[in-house]
Amino acid sequence: MTSPNIAAGCAAPDQSAPLPASVDLEKETVITGFVNNADGEAVGGAYVRLLDSSGEFTAEVVTSPEGVFRFFAAPGSWTLRALSRAGNGELTVDVTRGVNEVALSVAAA
Amino acid sequence: MSRDTALVSADWAEKNLETPGLVFVEVDEDTTAYDGGHIPGAIKIDWKKDLQDPVRRDFVNQEQFAALLSERGIGNDDTVILYGGNNNWFAAYAYWYFKLYGHEQVKLIDGGRKKWELDARPYSKDVPSRAATSYTAKAPDLSIRAFRDEVVEAIGVKNLVDVRSPDEFAGRLLAPAHLPQEQSQRAGHIPTALSVPWSKAANEDGTFKSDDELAKIYGEAGLDGSKDTIAYCRIGERSSHTWFVLKELLGQQNVKNYDGSWTEYGSLIGVPIALGDEPGKA
Numbered sequence: 178m179t180s181p182n183i184a185a186g187c188a189a190p191d192q193s194a195p196l197p198a199s200v201d202l203e204k205e206t207v208i209t210g211f212v213n214n215a216d217g218e219a220v221g222g223a224y225v226r227l228l229d230s231s232g233e234f235t236a237e238v239v240t241s242p243e244g245v246f247r248f249f250a251a252p253g254s255w256t257l258r259a260l261s262r263a264g265n266g267e268l269t270v271d272v273t274r275g276v277n278e279v280a281l282s283v284a285a286a
Numbered sequence: 287m288s289r290d291t292a293l294v295s296a297d298w299a300e301k302n303l304e305t306p307g308l309v310f311v312e313v314d315e316d317t318t319a320y321d322g323g324h325i326p327g328a329i330k331i332d333w334k335k336d337l338q339d340p341v342r343r344d345f346v347n348q349e350q351f352a353a354l355l356s357e358r359g360i361g362n363d364d365t366v367i368l369y370g371g372n373n374n375w376f377a378a379y380a381y382w383y384f385k386l387y388g389h390e391q392v393k394l395i396d397g398g399r400k401k402w403e404l405d406a407r408p409y410s411k412d413v414p415s416r417a418a419t420s421y422t423a424k425a426p427d428l429s430i431r432a433f434r435d436e437v438v439e440a441i442g443v444k445n446l447v448d449v450r451s452p453d454e455f456a457g458r459l460l461a462p463a464h465l466p467q468e469q470s471q472r473a474g475h476i477p478t479a480l481s482v483p484w485s486k487a488a489n490e491d492g493t494f495k496s497d498d499e500l501a502k503i504y505g506e507a508g509l510d511g512s513k514d515t516i517a518y519c520r521i522g523e524r525s526s527h528t529w530f531v532l533k534e535l536l537g538q539q540n541v542k543n544y545d546g547s548w549t550e551y552g553s554l555i556g557v558p559i560a561l562g563d564e565p566g567k568a
Contacts, residue, residue: 224400226490227463234485235451236463239319239371248463251453260490262406 196247202275206251210279211244214263219244220283223261230254246281259283289497292534294393296401299367300408303327309360309416312399313337313370313380315523323409325369325395325402329358329416333376333523337383345545351387352423359416362389369395369402372523373485373492379526381534382543386431388424394530400492430533432516432542434550437476438557442568445515446479447504449528450548454520455481457561461520471552474559476518477566482507484524487531500531511538518544518551 196207208227212220221242227235230253240246240259248255252274258267259281266283294302302308303326310328312320320330331337336354338345346354360366366384370377377394384392395402432440440446453459457473475481486503487495494500509515515532517525522545533541544551551557560566 222403224403229451229453231452233452234483235453235459237373249461250463251459258490260400260404262404 196276200249204274205249206272206274207247207276208250208255208257208270208272208279209245209247209276210281212240212246212259212261212266212281212283213244215282215284220259220261220263223259223263223283225257225259225281228256228258230256232256257281288537289494289535292393292530293396293494294367295396296405296407299325299369299395299402307363307365308367309364310367310369311358311360311380313368313377315372315376319371319399321411323411326408326410326412327414328369329414331358331380333379337380345383348387348423348425351383352421355421355423356419359419360421361419362422363391365391365393367393367395369398371399373400373488373527374398375484375523375527378530379523382430382526382529386426388427396494397489397492404491429540430529430542432518432544434544434546434554436542437516437518437544437546437551440514440516441476441558442478443513445509445513446476447507447509447515447517447525447528447532448475448479448481449484449517449519449525450475450481451483451485452481452563454548455479455483456563471549472559473552474561475548475566476551477558477560478568479518479560479565480507480509481563481565482509482528484519484527487528494531494535497535500536504532504536514540514542516542516544518547520548521545522547 212223214220221240223240225246226237227248229235238246254271256269261283264283264285268281270279310325312324312328313331315333317330317332368377368380448455455475460473517528519525525543529543532538
């Protein structure tokens, strides 16, 4: 499944933590968003991993108490996979240079 | 070394939180996780503030390591049980330091913080106070630490294992994707290095794969058991994880961690660099 980028200013509130001032969005490809459960509640403490187009592990972060995660990647196709006490979830995204916002849902198997 | 002596399960850890002679230590690059809740009774070590020299580009020396452990209340006879976030990267790095400075009994909790969290095991915010000790660190065991000249000489001679992600190996990314990609050094890898991302050695929940699975992974990647091995990554923490697998779990002899790793190598003048997904020629 491929999700379109959720542009800033869409219905979903921007819960992203501010980017460090040193980050050059002309060069960086940022994938950021939040993990929520089936009820739409933010899931903090979830482990979100970024897998490349071949399914290989690239990076992993823990979501903030507000459920936010962020990666610095490269343009192309990536898979996000979340593991948490509230369940697991997965999403494939196509991203471009700049900030790419995505929402990732988890549910108990 | 083997799995029995180097690793404990989260279950074992939870059952032994009160056992005398054990010191649980959380090691992280970012210790806010510890502050928000940690394994009950665990103390913390900050990888950057506590384990890196504040001035020289190096980690703490023998005297600094002894002072740190004395201040944290760790004795030479204590069994140190390490765990942390990032799939135990920094805990494995600390494990390597403890071995480098000759600590006898040190173990990792399999899966680290992630396994603990996913198992829904208990956390505590209480910070234990431990009486200071007078810890004695041994001279560094350089049989497990590689330096840059040795790495250059190892090209085409020893096993070089690059444990970064495939995109970092090929030169498409300069750093792990949870960090800004702003380093100025060159991208790529050390010629003849095998690409075996550290993550191949771990299950999704952060625990290590079985010895049989691990032996198969490195065998198929082309690791020559008759040669010495040097593992590297970007700053030496992920390669500590692989060093732990090869030396402590699989029991291979002569495995070194090159902690200077790509941050140093990719900034050296005149050394060879290979680009792309293949190891490249010596």
